[in-house]
Amino acid sequence: MKDLAIQKNVSLQDRHTFGLPWKSRFFVELEKEEQIAGLLNFAKSKELPVLILGGGSNMLPTETYKGLVIQNKLTGREVIKETKTFSLLQVAAGEDWHKLVLWTIKNEMFGLENMSLIPGTVGGAVVQNIGAYDVDIQRFIYSVTAYSLNTGKKKVFTRDECKFEYRNSIFKSSDLWVVTSVILKLSKKFKPVLTYKPLQILQSSTSELTAKEVSREVIKIRRSKLPDWNRVGTAGSFFANPRVSKTKARRLQKLYPEMPLFYNYGSTKATIPAGWLIEHSSLSEKNRKEFLYHKHALIIVNKEKGGDVSITKGKRTVAVVERIQSKVSQGFGIDLRPEVRIF
Ligand SMILES: Cc1cc2nc3c(=O)[nH]c(=O)nc-3n(C[C@H](O)[C@H](O)[C@H](O)COP(=O)(O)OP(=O)(O)OC[C@H]3O[C@@H](n4cnc5c(N)ncnc54)[C@H](O)[C@@H]3O)c2cc1C
Structure with a gap:
């Protein structure tokens, strides 16, 4: 030991x-x-x-x-292959995600800029298949190296073998692996993704847009919308946005014409913002004040962070999480799935 x-x-x-x-x-x-x-x-x-x-x-x-x-806490970054169009970058899974994003931009490897300022490690990012502003990590994954927690044996997973889904992967659903490194395939040419509405302001830029500018705008938007986790306890968006059949979406929209709906390209399902469902649920005012971030109902917070807080607050938070799930289910017939791991 x-x-x-x-x-x-x-x-x-x-x-x-x-x-x-x-x-x-x-x-x-x-x-x-x-x-x-x-x-x-x-x-x-x-x-x-x-x-x-x-x-x-x-x-x-x-x-x-x-x-x-x-x-x-595994660290290390190495470009293992370069062609005219792309770089293969190997990164240890304990590296800080946001620092990596800034470093790739500086070194002219592009694609990750919309995911600036997401907290956590590279390994956590793969497990969770992180995403923000219409870009997620899975599209840059070339391979993932992990060790089995059962046998201690090493395995290299291709992207397909990672079984990526919305905020999910084989590593998250099986809990049987420790991810140790990742190879990312990043473009040498910057192609901005500005489909997320608040980023569209950048389209009017007169000079040629750079990845650094996109990253800066993403950071600005995130700072204005999300709590500072150094001061307020949070794990980010607590629930995944639910996806429902088009028939169900149409039925709900008749009842709630103001309910926002998104259709992801090529998907047969409609996405409903979980935050909207929580805002329009019958959760009590008392619970809202104590547990929900005032700018976004999808973010559950611990306002006592840094103060005299007990671990029982975790159990009380879970009770509110279950209450939210039950209110949304009763009100809209939709099951909310937590993104956050509860231990
Ligand atoms: C303020 C805030 C904003 C956020 N914004 C976003 C966002 O925009 N988009 C988004 O997708 N997420 C967001 N998140 C969620 C979170 O940052 C990501 O899920 C992040 O990738 C988690 O990484 P981590 O290293 O902190 O993982 P942890 O929280 O440490 O772990 C999460 C899970 O992954 C497992 N895990 C972690 N590392 C490994 C590994 N190496 N091998 C095997 N299993 C592992 C853990 O066992 C656990 O089950 C946000 C969180 C906060 C607090």
């Missing part, structure tokens, strides 16, 4: 963005892939469950974790 640098009874309060006094029975920072076998043996010998932690920006803890938390 000493050789592996495993610590006992460690506070994870500063290692996740919701800011609760969360603890783990055993904790270790993963700095080298070679540690993985020993850590898995340690967990097996003590019959401990294992939780992989990235930046902790997509988690809601409710009690002490009774197993081994492995926080991914």
